[in-house]
Amino acid sequence: MTTTSAGPRRALVVRSVVVPVVLVAALLLLGHTLSITNVLTLEEVLGLAVFAAATNLLLGYGGLVSFGQAAFYGSGAYLVGLSWLHHWMPFWAAFVLTPVAGGVIALAMGAIALRTRRLYFALLTLAFSELFFQLVNVRYDFTKGATGIFSVSMIPASLASPRTGYYFTAGVACVSLLILWKVTVSPFGLVLRATRENRERAEALGVSVYRHQLLAFVISGAFCSLAGALFVVWGQSTYPDLLNWTTSGQPLFMAVIGGMFAFLGPAVGALLYQFGYQYVTQHSHDWQLILGAALLLVVLFRPDGLAGVVSRQTWARLSRFARRAGRRGLPPEREPAAMETPIDGAGEAARVPGSPTP
Amino acid sequence: MSGPLLELRDVSRRFGAFVAVDGVDLDVAAGSIHAVIGPNGAGKSTLFRLITGILRPSEGSIRFSGEDITGRRTHAIARRGLGQSFQITSLFPRLTALENVQAAIVTRRRRASDFATWFHWSTGSEALDLLNRVGLTGGAATPAQALSHGDQRALEVAVALATRPRMLLLDEPTAGMSPFETERMVELVGRIRSEEELTVLFSEHDMDVVFGISDRVTVMAEGRVIADGPAQQVRDDEAVMAVYLGSDE
Ligand SMILES: Nc1ncnc2c1ncn2[C@@H]1O[C@H](COP(=O)(O)OP(=O)(O)OP(=O)(O)O)[C@@H](O)[C@H]1O
Ligand SMILES: [Mg+2]
Numbered sequence: 205m206t207t208t209s210a211g212p213r214r215a216l217v218v219r220s221v222v223v224p225v226v227l228v229a230a231l232l233l234l235g236h237t238l239s240i241t242n243v244l245t246l247e248e249v250l251g252l253a254v255f256a257a258a259t260n261l262l263l264g265y266g267g268l269v270s271f272g273q274a275a276f277y278g279s280g281a282y283l284v285g286l287s288w289l290h291h292w293m294p295f296w297a298a299f300v301l302t303p304v305a306g307g308v309i310a311l312a313m314g315a316i317a318l319r320t321r322r323l324y325f326a327l328l329t330l331a332f333s334e335l336f337f338q339l340v341n342v343r344y345d346f347t348k349g350a351t352g353i354f355s356v357s358m359i360p361a362s363l364a365s366p367r368t369g370y371y372f373t374a375g376v377a378c379v380s381l382l383i384l385w386k387v388t389v390s391p392f393g394l395v396l397r398a399t400r401e402n403r404e405r406a407e408a409l410g411v412s413v414y415r416h417q418l419l420a421f422v423i424s425g426a427f428c429s430l431a432g433a434l435f436v437v438w439g440q441s442t443y444p445d446l447l448n449w450t451t452s453g454q455p456l457f458m459a460v461i462g463g464m465f466a467f468l469g470p471a472v473g474a475l476l477y478q479f480g481y482q483y484v485t486q487h488s489h490d491w492q493l494i495l496g497a498a499l500l501l502v503v504l505f506r507p508d509g510l511a512g513v514v515s516r517q518t519w520a521r522l523s524r525f526a527r528r529a530g531r532r533g534l535p536p537e538r539e540p541a542a543m544e545t546p547i548d549g550a551g552e553a554a555r556v557p558g559s560p561t562p
Numbered sequence: 563m564s565g566p567l568l569e570l571r572d573v574s575r576r577f578g579a580f581v582a583v584d585g586v587d588l589d590v591a592a593g594s595i596h597a598v599i600g601p602n603g604a605g606k607s608t609l610f611r612l613i614t615g616i617l618r619p620s621e622g623s624i625r626f627s628g629e630d631i632t633g634r635r636t637h638a639i640a641r642r643g644l645g646q647s648f649q650i651t652s653l654f655p656r657l658t659a660l661e662n663v664q665a666a667i668v669t670r671r672r673r674a675s676d677f678a679t680w681f682h683w684s685t686g687s688e689a690l691d692l693l694n695r696v697g698l699t700g701g702a703a704t705p706a707q708a709l710s711h712g713d714q715r716a717l718e719v720a721v722a723l724a725t726r727p728r729m730l731l732l733d734e735p736t737a738g739m740s741p742f743e744t745e746r747m748v749e750l751v752g753r754i755r756s757e758e759e760l761t762v763l764f765s766e767h768d769m770d771v772v773f774g775i776s777d778r779v780t781v782m783a784e785g786r787v788i789a790d791g792p793a794q795q796v797r798d799d800e801a802v803m804a805v806y807l808g809s810d811e
Contacts (some may be wrong), residue, residue, distance in 0.1 A: 391668040391685075394657075398665040401654035408614060408652075409669045409725055410640035 221332035223468075224382060229375045239365050243437070247370040250377040252458065256470035257384050259322045259455035264464030265388055266398030266420045269322075270352065271452045272329030275321040275336045276306040276485055278447030280432025282340065285353040285442035295360050299433050306429020307422045314421035330449055337364035337447040352443025363437055373434050380427055385422060385467050396420055429453075457495065461502055463511025472510055565628065567592040567729055567761050568613070573622030574785075575608055580607040584698055584785035585622070590729070590778075591696050595755055597772045597793075598765045600782035600803060606765040609782070610733050613763075614646050615639040627728065645727030647718035647735060655707035659698055659717050662746040663704050666724035689724070696720045696750060711741030723758075730754070732764035737773055744768065752784060773797055781805065 224304045226476055234246060260266040280302040287298035317328040340347045345354075363369045387393055399406045406413055436442055445451065454477070455470065457545055462473025477495075484491050506512055566589035575583040583605045590596045598606050600635040611617040615622060623632045631639050640646075654662050667685040693702055696716040699708055706717060715735060722730055735751065736744040748771055753762055766772050772779060772793070779796040781789040789802050796802055 240748050394661060394665055395668055397657060397661075398654045401656055402652060403650045404616065404636075405648075405721075406665070406669075407636040408616075408640055408646055408648075409666050409721070410637045411665075468669065491697050 207292075218444055220385075222514040224316065224378065227331040228374075228378055229331055232333070232371075234549050235367060235370050235374065238284045240534035243370045245478055246367075247373045247438050247480055248435075249474050250373050251438055251538075252432050252454070252474040252478060253471035254377050254380045254384075254434065255428055255431035256455040256474045257277035257381055257456035257467070258424045259461040260432065260470040261384060261387065261396075261420055261424045261462050263459050264469070265393060265396050265400065266317055266417055268318075268420070269326050269456070270329040270421075270424075271326050271449060271456075272317070272331075272333035272425075273428050273455055274449060275313065275329075275333035276310060276428035276449050277432040277435070277451055278333075278336060278340070278442075279309055280306055280429030280446075281436050281442040281446050282347070282432075283429075284433050284436045284513055287357060288355070288358045289348070295358070302429045303426035306432075309429070310422045311418070313425070314418045315449040318417050318421065330452070333447060333449060333452060337444055340447055347444075352441060354443075356440050359437055359441060364440070373437055376430070376434060379469065380430060381468075382429070384423075386428060387466055392416070392419065406557075429524035437468065457499060459509075460499060461509055463509025463513075465508045469509050476510070505514025566590055567627055568763065569625040569800055570609075570613070571623045571625075573609070573612060573624060575605075575617060576613055576620045581785050583612060583619075586782070586785075586787050588780060588787070588790075590761060593755075593759055593762050594726045594777040595751070595762045595764075596776050597776040597779045598763065598764070598782060599769075599772055599779060600765075600788075603784075604782040605785040607733055610646070610731055610763075610765065613639075614644060614731060640725065640727075643726075643728035644731065645722035645725045645729070646733070647715075647722050648732035648733055651714045653706040653717060653721065654731050658703050658705055658706065659687050659693060659709065659713075659720075660686070660702040662717055663692050663720050663724045670725050692720045693717075693723055694755075695723075697704060705799045712739055712746065715743070715747060716738065716750065719747075719754070723754065727760070727804070729761040729763065732762065734765055734767065736766065736768055744771065747771075751796060761799060772800075 212248065229445075231246075231250075235243060255273070257274050260271070260401075262270050283302050284295065284298045287293050288295065292298070293301075313329065313332045313480075317325050317332065320328055330503075341349055343349065360454050361371055378400050378545055388396075395406070395411055396416055398409075399411060399416055403413055432446065435446065458473030459470040460473070462471065462475055463469030480498075481491055484494055568588070569587040570586055570591040573583060573586045574581060575785060586605075586609060587599075588609075598609065600606055605715075608617065612619050614809055615631070615634050615638070618633050623630060624651075625631065626639070626642055626644060629642065654665060657665065663687045667688055669733065671685075690699070690702060693699055696719050698709075698713055698720065701713055701717075706714060708786050709717060719730075719732070719735070722732075732751070739747065751762060751764070752775055755762055776793045778790075778791065779793050780787055781799075781802050783805050788805065789796055790797050791799075
């Protein structure tokens, strides 16, 4: 039993080390080599990747469609912006506080919205975020209303240069993604997926579904808010649209396109979305149209998104390879995967499309 | 073993004007295998849903190991040691068989929000052990939805056992099973009882199963208990025979 368990476990350990290392190395390298324009786009992508991955904790793992993610994202941005405007506190203090603020807002919002299900939950979250949007819009003296807050001096001079801003964002994004990933592979993540799959069964096991969903909501809110602060680092501005429902739609688009059943799917979605946007808007004005069409195609034909396609193909290729290797004379008991019982994190070994595995 | 483990007094449940469960008294002795039988629509599943808190009784009280659990929430009742499987297979379809069991173990240990246990790995060997016991070792990495019907039912039992219940509630554990699968389930339930000193309350239409393993049998019809007693005695009861002959079962 110990020998059989070693394989998949080692695979997961390898993956949990190799993937982050490769990712960090790639981001560092890109920071050096890319043009300033592309570095800036990538910086934006990284912030959005955190936004999308945090949203996907609800969508992909919890099965909760929240249309109120902008409330957290915008709050994060506004906390930094208002702190600068009203001299509340230095940038760094505000920045560190954003996840706390996002978590608190999520706690209040979730405590109410999670008492309802599906459509009503979605509508309540939408209503909450529109409330924020309206508040910011009307209180001109306090928030600068529809104009928003724009200034390069909102962020420290050290972050104002594109490449340092990029490295900072990359660092924060990587740490955030790592934490979110840990959450998804923790016992909490497993139970959260279970509540998504079958709420009644989970309750019969003794799970307090409400409490689990609320915790997921708070974690998601905290990181969405942090992503909002990263937006300020990138854009040196904050404006009401960050709180609007169109902003709530973005991470959902990204998660669906990239694949909500794979941890990095939403991050890939953010990359596609942003570079796609850049490319398309250079050539036509039909970004929304193309986005809509892409989304439709994904939902109709590949509900597990791009990551689903990739992992399915990778899996097929791997098993083909294994079969060929088997024919070449491996000991027979190692040939069919069926007998090797992957213990612990067995989901890792048999990646099934449709089940979110990190 | 003093007093019944589960005690229902005058429990009723109405849906509008329709009385699905009507003044039911039921005592389930600790360590026994207790069957609830009755024709379709007799109210067996409704009764089980009342016990597990999925439904609230309109009237009456339910006590589990001496404690009043009437109207408590499902998860609170489950934590007191009442495990269940449903008449209609109820699993986490896209999670693997192993993960289904792991989710139950994690919940039992109440460590779901304990992020110090970073991975749910720590539950792997216990989960695999449970799968072994219900004869599912080979399917550990298969998503529950891809298992055969018989295997899914076996997995349900493994999931229910993973909560280490004191009492197991099985609503028609052999529904839709082949004779072979049924035999396997019967053998499993018998083995569980002897290994775990577990109390089992189950509903069943297959009379061979019922009288093969039960100590005590309660017969329901139209929401009421019409007979209750040791299996042997109920089998020879004429009123029971009449119900079954009358309802083409
Ligand atoms: N939620 C509900 N609303 C209205 N009527 C219900 C509801 N649930 C059950 N009933 C009715 O209560 C009666 C008892 O149903 P129940 O499912 O408990 O029977 P059962 O003994 O389990 O039958 P079976 O052997 O077919 O499983 C049925 O007539 C059913 O239509
Ligand atoms: Mg029933």
